[in-house]
Amino acid sequence: MNSLSKKCQEAKEKYDSCFNKWFSEKYLKGKMDNECEELFKEYQKCIKEALRNFLNSNIFRPAFMIYLTKTV
Amino acid sequence: MVKEYFGTYTFPFNWEVVASGFWVKYPNPFSQHVVSEDVLSRSINENNVLVTKRLLVKERNFHIPKWADRYVTFKNVFVIEESYCDANKKTLTSFTRNFSSNSLMTIIEKCVYTIDPNNPNQTICTKQAHIFSPLLFGSGIEQFALKRFKKNADKASQGLQWILEKFQVNKFKGYC
Numbered sequence: 001m002n003s004l005s006k007k008c009q010e011a012k013e014k015y016d017s018c019f020n021k022w023f024s025e026k027y028l029k030g031k032m033d034n035e036c037e038e039l040f041k042e043y044q045k046c047i048k049e050a051l052r053n054f055l056n057s058n059i060f061r062p063a064f065m066i067y068l069t070k071t072v
Numbered sequence: 073m074v075k076e077y078f079g080t081y082t083f084p085f086n087w088e089v090v091a092s093g094f095w096v097k098y099p100n101p102f103s104q105h106v107v108s109e110d111v112l113s114r115s116i117n118e119n120n121v122l123v124t125k126r127l128l129v130k131e132r133n134f135h136i137p138k139w140a141d142r143y144v145t146f147k148n149v150f151v152i153e154e155s156y157c158d159a160n161k162k163t164l165t166s167f168t169r170n171f172s173s174n175s176l177m178t179i180i181e182k183c184v185y186t187i188d189p190n191n192p193n194q195t196i197c198t199k200q201a202h203i204f205s206p207l208l209f210g211s212g213i214e215q216f217a218l219k220r221f222k223k224n225a226d227k228a229s230q231g232l233q234w235i236l237e238k239f240q241v242n243k244f245k246g247y248c
Binding site: 068 | 160
Protein backbone atom coordinates (compact mmCIF):
# COMPACT_ATOMS: atom_id res chain seq x y z
CA MET A 1 0.00 0.00 0.00
CA ASN A 2 1.14 3.55 -0.61
CA SER A 3 2.64 5.69 2.07
CA LEU A 4 1.42 9.26 2.51
CA SER A 5 4.92 10.29 1.50
CA LYS A 6 6.63 8.88 -1.59
CA LYS A 7 9.95 9.37 0.15
CA CYS A 8 8.94 6.89 2.84
CA GLN A 9 7.61 4.22 0.47
CA GLU A 10 10.67 2.01 0.50
CA ALA A 11 11.10 2.18 4.28
CA LYS A 12 7.41 1.44 4.73
CA GLU A 13 7.46 -1.60 2.44
CA LYS A 14 10.51 -3.05 4.15
CA TYR A 15 8.93 -2.57 7.56
CA ASP A 16 5.49 -3.84 6.50
CA SER A 17 6.83 -7.06 5.10
CA CYS A 18 8.87 -7.65 8.26
CA PHE A 19 5.85 -6.89 10.44
CA ASN A 20 3.42 -9.10 8.52
CA LYS A 21 5.77 -12.05 8.76
CA TRP A 22 6.42 -11.39 12.44
CA PHE A 23 2.71 -10.98 13.20
CA SER A 24 1.67 -14.32 11.72
CA GLU A 25 4.71 -16.38 12.55
CA LYS A 26 5.66 -14.98 15.93
CA TYR A 27 3.10 -12.74 17.60
CA LEU A 28 0.09 -15.00 16.97
CA LYS A 29 2.12 -17.86 18.41
CA GLY A 30 2.92 -15.99 21.58
CA LYS A 31 6.48 -14.89 20.77
CA MET A 32 6.83 -11.23 21.68
CA ASP A 33 10.29 -10.34 20.38
CA ASN A 34 10.98 -7.11 18.58
CA GLU A 35 12.73 -8.16 15.41
CA CYS A 36 11.34 -5.37 13.18
CA GLU A 37 12.32 -2.56 15.50
CA GLU A 38 15.18 -1.16 13.44
CA LEU A 39 13.09 -1.06 10.27
CA PHE A 40 10.26 0.51 12.24
CA LYS A 41 12.52 3.27 13.58
CA GLU A 42 13.73 4.08 10.08
CA TYR A 43 10.20 4.21 8.71
CA GLN A 44 8.92 6.29 11.63
CA LYS A 45 11.72 8.82 11.28
CA CYS A 46 10.72 9.34 7.66
CA ILE A 47 6.95 9.45 8.10
CA LYS A 48 7.03 11.69 11.18
CA GLU A 49 9.11 14.20 9.27
CA ALA A 50 6.71 14.03 6.32
CA LEU A 51 3.78 14.64 8.66
CA ARG A 52 5.48 17.59 10.29
CA ASN A 53 6.06 19.15 6.88
CA PHE A 54 2.48 18.45 5.99
CA LEU A 55 1.28 20.17 9.16
CA ASN A 56 3.50 23.18 8.60
CA SER A 57 2.23 23.63 5.08
CA ASN A 58 -1.39 23.78 6.18
CA ILE A 59 -2.55 27.03 7.64
CA PHE A 60 -5.99 25.64 8.32
CA ARG A 61 -5.99 23.48 11.39
CA PRO A 62 -9.24 21.64 11.74
CA ALA A 63 -9.73 18.91 14.33
CA PHE A 64 -7.60 16.45 12.46
CA MET A 65 -4.58 18.72 12.39
CA ILE A 66 -4.85 19.40 16.08
CA TYR A 67 -5.09 15.69 16.70
CA LEU A 68 -2.05 15.02 14.53
CA THR A 69 -0.02 17.72 16.23
CA LYS A 70 -0.40 15.74 19.43
CA THR A 71 0.75 12.56 17.71
CA VAL A 72 3.76 13.81 15.79
CA MET B 73 -27.99 14.50 17.70
CA VAL B 74 -26.06 11.34 16.98
CA LYS B 75 -26.92 8.68 14.47
CA GLU B 76 -25.98 5.09 15.19
CA TYR B 77 -25.28 2.09 13.06
CA PHE B 78 -24.91 -1.58 14.00
CA GLY B 79 -23.92 -4.48 11.80
CA THR B 80 -22.47 -7.98 11.98
CA TYR B 81 -20.42 -9.71 9.32
CA THR B 82 -19.18 -13.27 9.10
CA PHE B 83 -15.92 -14.22 7.44
CA PRO B 84 -15.48 -17.87 6.48
CA PHE B 85 -11.88 -17.85 7.75
CA ASN B 86 -10.40 -18.54 11.15
CA TRP B 87 -9.49 -15.67 13.42
CA GLU B 88 -5.74 -15.86 12.78
CA VAL B 89 -6.22 -15.48 9.05
CA VAL B 90 -8.59 -12.55 9.49
CA ALA B 91 -6.24 -10.84 11.95
CA SER B 92 -3.32 -11.27 9.51
CA GLY B 93 -5.45 -9.97 6.66
CA PHE B 94 -6.47 -6.93 8.68
CA TRP B 95 -3.00 -5.38 8.21
CA VAL B 96 -2.93 -5.87 4.46
CA LYS B 97 -6.53 -5.13 3.56
CA TYR B 98 -5.50 -2.20 1.38
CA PRO B 99 -5.35 -1.89 -1.54
CA ASN B 100 -8.45 -3.79 -2.60
CA PRO B 101 -10.98 -3.18 -5.38
CA PHE B 102 -13.72 -2.29 -2.89
CA SER B 103 -11.71 0.51 -1.27
CA GLN B 104 -10.13 2.30 -4.17
CA HIS B 105 -10.71 5.62 -2.45
CA VAL B 106 -8.07 4.73 0.17
CA VAL B 107 -4.92 6.34 -1.19
CA SER B 108 -2.41 5.82 1.60
CA GLU B 109 -1.91 3.89 4.82
CA ASP B 110 0.80 4.56 7.40
CA VAL B 111 1.61 3.28 10.86
CA LEU B 112 1.99 6.16 13.33
CA SER B 113 2.73 4.11 16.41
CA ARG B 114 2.88 0.50 17.45
CA SER B 115 3.71 -1.24 20.69
CA ILE B 116 2.93 -4.27 22.79
CA ASN B 117 1.40 -3.40 26.15
CA GLU B 118 1.80 -5.20 29.49
CA ASN B 119 -1.00 -7.64 28.61
CA ASN B 120 0.74 -8.60 25.36
CA VAL B 121 -1.86 -6.68 23.37
CA LEU B 122 -0.53 -5.22 20.15
CA VAL B 123 -1.61 -1.57 20.03
CA THR B 124 -1.38 0.14 16.64
CA LYS B 125 -2.29 3.55 15.38
CA ARG B 126 -2.59 3.99 11.61
CA LEU B 127 -3.32 6.94 9.42
CA LEU B 128 -5.41 6.33 6.34
CA VAL B 129 -6.02 8.95 3.73
CA LYS B 130 -9.14 8.59 1.62
CA GLU B 131 -10.15 10.54 -1.38
CA ARG B 132 -13.57 12.03 -1.08
CA ASN B 133 -15.33 10.09 -3.79
CA PHE B 134 -18.83 11.33 -3.23
CA HIS B 135 -20.78 14.46 -3.79
CA ILE B 136 -21.94 16.05 -0.63
CA PRO B 137 -25.23 17.97 -0.66
CA LYS B 138 -24.87 21.27 -2.46
CA TRP B 139 -25.96 23.35 0.52
CA ALA B 140 -23.10 21.93 2.58
CA ASP B 141 -20.49 22.13 -0.14
CA ARG B 142 -19.18 25.55 0.80
CA TYR B 143 -18.12 24.21 4.17
CA VAL B 144 -15.93 21.58 2.58
CA THR B 145 -12.39 22.63 1.92
CA PHE B 146 -10.53 19.35 1.87
CA LYS B 147 -10.45 16.94 -0.97
CA ASN B 148 -9.22 14.23 1.36
CA VAL B 149 -10.64 12.55 4.39
CA PHE B 150 -8.19 11.56 7.10
CA VAL B 151 -8.86 8.50 9.16
CA ILE B 152 -7.13 7.51 12.36
CA GLU B 153 -7.46 3.84 13.16
CA GLU B 154 -6.49 2.54 16.58
CA SER B 155 -6.45 -1.19 17.02
CA TYR B 156 -5.95 -3.61 19.87
CA CYS B 157 -5.01 -7.11 18.90
CA ASP B 158 -5.05 -9.72 21.65
CA ALA B 159 -3.60 -13.02 20.48
CA ASN B 160 -4.45 -14.78 23.75
CA LYS B 161 -8.10 -13.86 23.80
CA LYS B 162 -8.23 -13.92 20.01
CA THR B 163 -9.93 -10.59 19.65
CA LEU B 164 -9.05 -7.69 17.42
CA THR B 165 -10.78 -4.42 18.16
CA SER B 166 -10.41 -1.39 15.94
CA PHE B 167 -11.62 2.15 16.44
CA THR B 168 -11.62 4.45 13.47
CA ARG B 169 -12.28 8.13 13.52
CA ASN B 170 -12.91 10.08 10.37
CA PHE B 171 -11.68 13.62 10.19
CA SER B 172 -13.60 14.84 7.24
CA SER B 173 -13.51 18.20 5.58
CA ASN B 174 -13.14 20.79 8.29
CA SER B 175 -14.95 18.85 11.01
CA LEU B 176 -18.20 18.89 9.09
CA MET B 177 -19.00 15.61 10.73
CA THR B 178 -17.28 12.88 12.69
CA ILE B 179 -17.74 9.18 12.31
CA ILE B 180 -16.44 6.93 15.03
CA GLU B 181 -16.54 3.27 14.25
CA LYS B 182 -15.77 0.28 16.43
CA CYS B 183 -15.19 -3.16 14.98
CA VAL B 184 -14.61 -6.27 17.04
CA TYR B 185 -13.31 -9.39 15.32
CA THR B 186 -13.81 -12.56 17.34
CA ILE B 187 -14.17 -16.29 16.76
CA ASP B 188 -17.69 -17.21 15.70
CA PRO B 189 -19.13 -18.98 18.80
CA ASN B 190 -21.11 -21.27 16.49
CA ASN B 191 -18.19 -22.19 14.24
CA PRO B 192 -14.56 -21.90 15.35
CA ASN B 193 -13.40 -21.84 11.72
CA GLN B 194 -15.24 -18.60 11.13
CA THR B 195 -14.75 -15.07 12.38
CA ILE B 196 -17.43 -12.56 13.15
CA CYS B 197 -17.04 -8.84 13.01
CA THR B 198 -19.37 -6.65 15.03
CA LYS B 199 -19.49 -3.14 13.76
CA GLN B 200 -20.86 -0.16 15.61
CA ALA B 201 -20.70 3.41 14.40
CA HIS B 202 -21.64 6.81 15.73
CA ILE B 203 -22.09 9.69 13.37
CA PHE B 204 -22.42 13.21 14.59
CA SER B 205 -22.01 16.73 13.34
CA PRO B 206 -21.25 19.68 15.57
CA LEU B 207 -23.05 22.09 13.30
CA LEU B 208 -26.46 23.56 13.98
CA PHE B 209 -27.89 22.02 10.86
CA GLY B 210 -25.94 18.86 11.57
CA SER B 211 -28.93 16.58 11.65
CA GLY B 212 -29.25 16.68 7.86
CA ILE B 213 -25.59 15.92 7.45
CA GLU B 214 -25.82 13.04 9.90
CA GLN B 215 -28.75 11.58 8.02
CA PHE B 216 -26.83 11.87 4.77
CA ALA B 217 -23.71 10.35 6.31
CA LEU B 218 -25.63 7.47 7.84
CA LYS B 219 -27.15 6.55 4.47
CA ARG B 220 -23.70 6.57 2.91
CA PHE B 221 -22.18 4.69 5.79
CA LYS B 222 -24.70 1.86 5.50
CA LYS B 223 -23.86 1.51 1.84
CA ASN B 224 -20.12 1.56 2.44
CA ALA B 225 -20.02 -0.65 5.54
CA ASP B 226 -20.70 -3.69 3.36
CA LYS B 227 -18.01 -2.66 0.92
CA ALA B 228 -15.40 -2.49 3.69
CA SER B 229 -16.17 -6.07 4.66
CA GLN B 230 -16.20 -7.17 1.04
CA GLY B 231 -12.74 -5.65 0.70
CA LEU B 232 -11.36 -7.66 3.60
CA GLN B 233 -13.09 -10.76 2.29
CA TRP B 234 -11.45 -10.22 -1.10
CA ILE B 235 -8.01 -9.99 0.50
CA LEU B 236 -8.61 -13.14 2.55
CA GLU B 237 -9.69 -15.07 -0.52
CA LYS B 238 -6.57 -13.91 -2.31
CA PHE B 239 -4.51 -15.32 0.56
CA GLN B 240 -6.11 -18.68 -0.04
CA VAL B 241 -5.60 -18.59 -3.78
CA ASN B 242 -1.94 -17.87 -3.16
CA LYS B 243 -1.81 -21.00 -1.04
CA PHE B 244 -1.47 -18.90 2.02
CA LYS B 245 -1.93 -21.67 4.54
CA GLY B 246 -3.09 -19.49 7.38
CA TYR B 247 -2.05 -20.56 10.82
CA CYS B 248 -4.73 -23.12 11.47
